[in-house]
Amino acid sequence: MYLAAAGVGTLGIVDYDVVDLSNLQRQILHGVEDIGRAKVESARETLASINPDVRVIAHNAPLNSDNVMDIIRDYDIVVNGSDNFPTRYLINDACVMAGKPLVDGSIFQFEGQVTVYKADEGPCYRCLFPTPPPPGEVPSCAEGGVLGVLPGVVGCLQAVETIKLILGLGRSLIGRLLLYDALSAEFHEVRLRKNPRCPVCGENPTITELIDYEEFCGVPLPRRDGVTEHAQEALLETV
Secondary structure, three states: OHHHHHOOOEEEEEOOOEOOHHHOOOOOOOOHHHOOOEHHHHHHHHHHHHOOOOEEEEEOOOOOOOOHHHHHOOOOEEEEOOOOHHHHHHHHHHHHHHOOOEEEEEEEEOEEEEEEEOOOOOOOHHHHOOOOOOOOOOOOHHHHOEOOOHHHHHHHHHHHHHHHHHHOOOOOOEOEEEEEEOOOOEEEEEEOOOOOOOOOOOOOOOOOOOOOOHHHHOOOOOOOOOOOOOOOOEEEEEO
8 A cells, every 4th residue: 555655666466365254463454345246356456446547457366386486477576475484485596596685574372573685685585484384383473363454554564665766765684584574663673694505696596487385285276266264465567
């Protein structure tokens, strides 16, 4: 919403889910009247009402190794808001291979994290976490829950980083992980280093093709009827 208000030329939204009542405490792009509608269509209408001069492209499809490169090809920046590990690894690998900066945000219960991955200037997601966790090791969003306003805090920070990248202003979060603890109202920063042995962006990468990691993380593949076990959400921008 803030990127649309700022006048970012083109916004692409990737999601393959429909609006549910349980989304509304945190996903303010949608309202009660949107329940049952495709999230990408509801989001497009909301963004158009904020700024009709912004072009909004809806990608109503499950993001996977077959389509991710085609989807991100024409965008300058990728902003990741996905809620599962398979999508996070897929987006990271695709951005490294396509040379796209990735503004990444994650949330869990009362904590959030924000950083910018840009493989030619700093580490990527796999530099921190080379492989996905095994099934059952990390609780899902449905199991762990999240404070409803936390996605807004993290999303606004991602919007700030995106606008900085577009304008070439300030010091980005490349190589830095910003941690937010809502319960203590504290921010902390962790320095990140590029791993020369990273399997995707290191000196001798071993991952050179995109992989769908659902089977490793215990997440079923999205069904073609529009019902998914986990929503896949990503936002892409063209300046």
